[in-house]
Amino acid sequence: MPARDDGGWAVRGLLGAEPPSAEPGCLTDLRCDVIAGALAAAAGADAAAYLRGAPRDPVLVAARQAVFRALEDPALAAAARRFCAAASSARRRLDRVARTGHVPQAGRRLAELVADHAAAVEEFAAALRPAPPGLTALAEDLAELVAAPSFTVPRDEARALLARLAEVRYDVLLRGDEITVVPCEPGQVPAFADRARAVFARFHGDGLADPPARPADDSSLDVVEAAVLDLVAEVHPSVFADVAAFHARHRAFLPEGLARLDRDLRFCLGYLDVLAPLRDAGLPVCYPDVSVTDRTFEAHDLYDLALAVERSGRVVPNDVTAGPGERVIVVSGPNQGGKTTLSRAFGQLHHLAGLGCPVPARRARVFLPDRVLTHYERAESLANPASRLQEEQARLRALLAEATGDSVVVLNEIFMSTTSSDALALSRPLLDTLLDRGVLCLWVTFLDELSRAHPSVVSMVAETEGEDARRTYRIVRGVADGQSHARTLAERYGLTYEKLSLRLQERRNEEAAG
Amino acid sequence: MRPRLLAEDADFSFATPHDPVTADLITDLELPILWEAMAGGDGRIRAVSSAVTLRPLTDPAAIAYRQDALADALHNPAAVRALYVLAREAVAEEEKVPRGVNSRSDGRLRRALRVLDVFCARLRALAALAAAHRTAFASPAFTRLFRMIAANLDDAYLREVERMLVLLEFDGGIAATGGLGPGNRPTGFALHEPPGARPERRWRRAGTRHRASGENDEDWRALAGFRAALLGGAADAATASADAVRDFLAALRDELAFYVGCVNLAEALAAHGLPLCRPEPRPPEDRALSARGLYDPCLALRLGGPVVGNDLAGDGVGLVLVTGANAGGKSTFLRALGVATLMAQAGMAVPAVSFAASPADGVFTHFRREEDGTLTRGRLADELARMSAIADRVRLGSLLLSNESLASTGEREASALAVDLLRAFTAHGVRTAVVTHLTTLATALRTTPFTPTLCLRTSPGYRLLPEPA
Numbered sequence: 017m018p019a020r021d022d023g024g025w026a027v028r029g030l031l032g033a034e035p036p037s038a039e040p041g042c043l044t045d046l047r048c049d050v051i052a053g054a055l056a057a058a059a060g061a062d063a064a065a066y067l068r069g070a071p072r073d074p075v076l077v078a079a080r081q082a083v084f085r086a087l088e089d090p091a092l093a094a095a096a097r098r099f100c101a102a103a104s105s106a107r108r109r110l111d112r113v114a115r116t117g118h119v120p121q122a123g124r125r126l127a128e129l130v131a132d133h134a135a136a137v138e139e140f141a142a143a144l145r146p147a148p149p150g151l152t153a154l155a156e157d158l159a160e161l162v163a164a165p166s167f168t169v170p171r172d173e174a175r176a177l178l179a180r181l182a183e184v185r186y187d188v189l190l191r192g193d194e195i196t197v198v199p200c201e202p203g204q205v206p207a208f209a210d211r212a213r214a215v216f217a218r219f220h221g222d223g224l225a226d227p228p229a230r231p232a233d234d235s236s237l238d239v240v241e242a243a244v245l246d247l248v249a250e251v252h253p254s255v256f257a258d259v260a261a262f263h264a265r266h267r268a269f270l271p272e273g274l275a276r277l278d279r280d281l282r283f284c285l286g287y288l289d290v291l292a293p294l295r296d297a298g299l300p301v302c303y304p305d306v307s308v309t310d311r312t313f314e315a316h317d318l319y320d321l322a323l324a325v326e327r328s329g330r331v332v333p334n335d336v337t338a339g340p341g342e343r344v345i346v347v348s349g350p351n352q353g354g355k356t357t358l359s360r361a362f363g364q365l366h367h368l369a370g371l372g373c374p375v376p377a378r379r380a381r382v383f384l385p386d387r388v389l390t391h392y393e394r395a396e397s398l399a400n401p402a403s404r405l406q407e408e409q410a411r412l413r414a415l416l417a418e419a420t421g422d423s424v425v426v427l428n429e430i431f432m433s434t435t436s437s438d439a440l441a442l443s444r445p446l447l448d449t450l451l452d453r454g455v456l457c458l459w460v461t462f463l464d465e466l467s468r469a470h471p472s473v474v475s476m477v478a479e480t481e482g483e484d485a486r487r488t489y490r491i492v493r494g495v496a497d498g499q500s501h502a503r504t505l506a507e508r509y510g511l512t513y514e515k516l517s518l519r520l521q522e523r524r525n526e527e528a529a530g
Numbered sequence: 531m532r533p534r535l536l537a538e539d540a541d542f543s544f545a546t547p548h549d550p551v552t553a554d555l556i557t558d559l560e561l562p563i564l565w566e567a568m569a570g571g572d573g574r575i576r577a578v579s580s581a582v583t584l585r586p587l588t589d590p591a592a593i594a595y596r597q598d599a600l601a602d603a604l605h606n607p608a609a610v611r612a613l614y615v616l617a618r619e620a621v622a623e624e625e626k627v628p629r630g631v632n633s634r635s636d637g638r639l640r641r642a643l644r645v646l647d648v649f650c651a652r653l654r655a656l657a658a659l660a661a662a663h664r665t666a667f668a669s670p671a672f673t674r675l676f677r678m679i680a681a682n683l684d685d686a687y688l689r690e691v692e693r694m695l696v697l698l699e700f701d702g703g704i705a706a707t708g709g710l711g712p713g714n715r716p717t718g719f720a721l722h723e724p725p726g727a728r729p730e731r732r733w734r735r736a737g738t739r740h741r742a743s744g745e746n747d748e749d750w751r752a753l754a755g756f757r758a759a760l761l762g763g764a765a766d767a768a769t770a771s772a773d774a775v776r777d778f779l780a781a782l783r784d785e786l787a788f789y790v791g792c793v794n795l796a797e798a799l800a801a802h803g804l805p806l807c808r809p810e811p812r813p814p815e816d817r818a819l820s821a822r823g824l825y826d827p828c829l830a831l832r833l834g835g836p837v838v839g840n841d842l843a844g845d846g847v848g849l850v851l852v853t854g855a856n857a858g859g860k861s862t863f864l865r866a867l868g869v870a871t872l873m874a875q876a877g878m879a880v881p882a883v884s885f886a887a888s889p890a891d892g893v894f895t896h897f898r899r900e901e902d903g904t905l906t907r908g909r910l911a912d913e914l915a916r917m918s919a920i921a922d923r924v925r926l927g928s929l930l931l932s933n934e935s936l937a938s939t940g941e942r943e944a945s946a947l948a949v950d951l952l953r954a955f956t957a958h959g960v961r962t963a964v965v966t967h968l969t970t971l972a973t974a975l976r977t978t979p980f981t982p983t984l985c986l987r988t989s990p991g992y993r994l995l996p997e998p999a
Binding site for chain 1: 713
């Protein structure tokens with residue numbers, strides 16, 4: 017662990033690289049802003065910034081995956097959460113102590129802060145013994161930190177001071193607007209409240225619950241409380257001299273070096289928090305196999321993470337694969353069939369896998385692209401068809417200028433403003449260029465012909481079932497099965513003999529079990 | 531203290547179920563007419579009556595507990611009404627005591643002291659009323675209530691409470707022992723006995739004294755807050771007591787409201803010369819379903835006159851099939867069966883000359899809708915959605931009343947679907963009573979019954995007669 021000039025210790029960060037300051041253009045198209053929003057709500061905007069971009073270095077990706085995996089352990093995640101909560105609380109409280117002029121209050125708050133923070137750091141350090149894979153460097157750093165005198169001395173002083181303050185007792189009399197404080201009279205057990213409770217006991221029966229514990233009030237003392245505290249300090253001069261001394265010695269206490277660790281942990285924990293309700297809803301999450309050499313693509317039960325976040329997990333996953341020699345995946349079929357959603361899922365998968373994050377799929381094998389380039393219809397360009405086509409072509413030219421053989425391209429419904437034959441005429445050369453460069457591309461289109469344009473093109477068709485087009489299938493054509501309308505409806509509502517019997521039987525089983 | 535007039539060992543929850551299935555039941559059985567008759571213009575009674583009838587009991591002992599209490603109420607209508615009015619007025623008076631703007635102990639204590647003062651007078655009156663009437667009541671429920679009132683609300687105790695209320699005014703100031711909480715906040719106060727008018731020497735001698743400046747509102751708020759913190763424990767005891775007494779009186783009001791409602795209903799039906807009987811409880815395994823002179827009280831109340839009753843001999847029957855002419859009394863019969871079942875299992879007297887049935891574990895209705903309120907689904911889809919919601923709730927021993935279900939699709943299709951549904955429900959122990967125009971369905975149920983089936987057919991005069999097998 018590197019020693020700092022001032023004698024403190026630094027703790028290395030977890031994620032290997034700082035979050036980038038700029039955001040690539042594809043993120044809005046892929047609706048990663050929704051994911052980032054959920055993440056910022058769970059983890060804070062500084063941590064969510066990691067979602068902007070990735071080191072595509074496979075070593076860093078593996079290291080980050082190892083960190084995520086380690087934090088999947090609920091016990092360790094809980095310890096990490098407590099550490100993050102303590103770090104954030106320490107920052108806030110320290111700031112407040114600095115603004116508090118009243119030493120009897122400020123000294124106590126500082127002691128509480130030091131003791132709480134030390135306990136959280138120690139607890140986290142203990143949770144990292146033995147160090148889980150992926151967190152060995154962190155475990156070393158923290159083990160050294162908690163043994164250093166710069167850590168132990170303030171901690172011990174704070175604990176001793178708090179123990180003495182907990183013993184302080186005094187008697188107080190409030191008469192009208194006058195408050196008197198005197199030393200506590202020894203030997204008496206004041207229990208008037210108990211007597212009052214006993215008199216009323218008959219009304220509330222045998223089990224009067226203790227009054228609920230009041231939530232910890234974090235506010236500063238008001239004028240009367242502060243005045244009473246000053247009187248108590250007069251009655252107990254020695255303890256309060258020590259409070260003042262502790263305040264003078266340790267007010268510069270800073271949880272230095274742990275800020276970055278806190279941010280990195282918040283990113284990982286927040287990301288897992290965003291996934292948690294989706295996992296509870298039955299959606300899979302996996303750590304993708306990543307490569308910078310193997311160009312086959314494979315994703316099973318892939319889904320749009322942004323949509324899943326918005327719809328609490330109610331999304332339909334799909335399988336998408338592109339074997340050797342298959343570079344362009346053309347998705348066609350009826351509207352509202354989930355094609356655009358699949359395209360976003362495809363783009364998100366590459367972006368998130370590059371970040372070293374767990375991804376929204378059951379199993380995935382991903383080539384780490386140098387960039388993810390997207391083309392989606394822009395809402396502001398709906399004005400006039402001619403200018404719209406020009407604008408689209410300009411954007412596509414810019415996209416092609418950036419695309420290399422290592423890029424991933426997502427195209428969603430281009431050339432919608434022209435006729436089918438014009439769109440096809442414009443699309444073919446674009447397809448040829450993409451194939452020439454060897455770009456991996458997912459292309460959503462209303463042009464069925466594109467799916468048959470070249471042997472390297474994989475065709476996927478969004479297929480729907482039932483009246484409300486709920487489910488999406490891959491390259492499956494629905495065949496009318498000759499059922500009557502009424503029977504189909506009964507099927508849908510679970511009211512055929514078989515389905516209804518099953519429902520009733522399951523309920524009986526549940527009731528018998530529970 | 532709990533009144534326990536509706537259940538021997540549990541408080542009754544008056545929460546009315548709000549869900550589409552229950553809403554259909556209420557509409558289909560015309561239950562609001564029943565509740566209005568019970569209420570007699572009193573909104574509280576109406577709310578209580580609806581809650582109780584919509585939560586039918588299945589345990590015969592629990593039903594008998596209410597039946598016994600109801601017998602007492604029917605014998606002592608004036609006493610039950612007087613108790614109800616007393617409880618209702620006590621709760622109303624409590625509600626009139628203003629609530630402080632802040633909820634800290636100080637304001638809460640002041641209010642609790644006033645409320646308890648009010649209640650002490652009301653509880654004295656309640657004890658007197660109970661003492662005057664207790665010998666006329668015989669049911670376990672009322673006997674227990676009166677015994678509890680006599681034991682707990684004696685005058686000596688109420689006087690002790692009133693003395694404590696005076697002490698809690700703290701005229702000589704508030705003394706306490708305290709500690710320091712987080713942030714060194716003075717806290718954890720344990721109250722001393724209220725000091726006398728002149729403080730002890732140790733207080734007078736002390737130099738450590740603070741006088742609130744009173745220069746601005748904040749000072750006064752802080753002082754009131756500190757006073758509230760000192761009072762903590764005593765204020766909690768007093769407010770908990772005020773709440774407990776209020777809860778007791780409110781529960782007493784609500785539970786009595788049910789019996790007052792039953793008395794109101796009995797008087798309304800008696801005015802039309804219509805009978806009510808105490809149903810005979812039968813165990814579930816008997817699958818009993820028999821009645822004589824069973825009529826729909828809601829129809830009688832709506833028409834304001836006597837209506838025709840029907841006999842039903844359905845012991846051991848899993849499915850009752852009702853067919854016949856339009857406007858022949860088929861729907862009325864289904865409603866009468868549904869309402870009587872709910873009333874019997876609420877512990878009420880039922881609209882029949884005699885009634886003996888095994889309890890139904892839930893009553894459900896699937897009635898034909900004249901109009902489809904939703905434009906999003908077709909009529910058949912709407913019917914199936916309602917049936918599916920019922921299927922989520924029915925269980926072994928439920929009673930399902932089906933009135934012209936699946937009339938919105940073709941005869942053959944509808945019959946096939948209906949046979950499927952009825953077979954599945956029957957196989958899982960759901961009893962059904964089916965009114966249908968579907969001749970294919972009726973023929974199938976008659977010729978190849980899959981459960982013991984009782985077939986009824988309309989005859990002139992709104993009478994339903996069994997068809998020979």
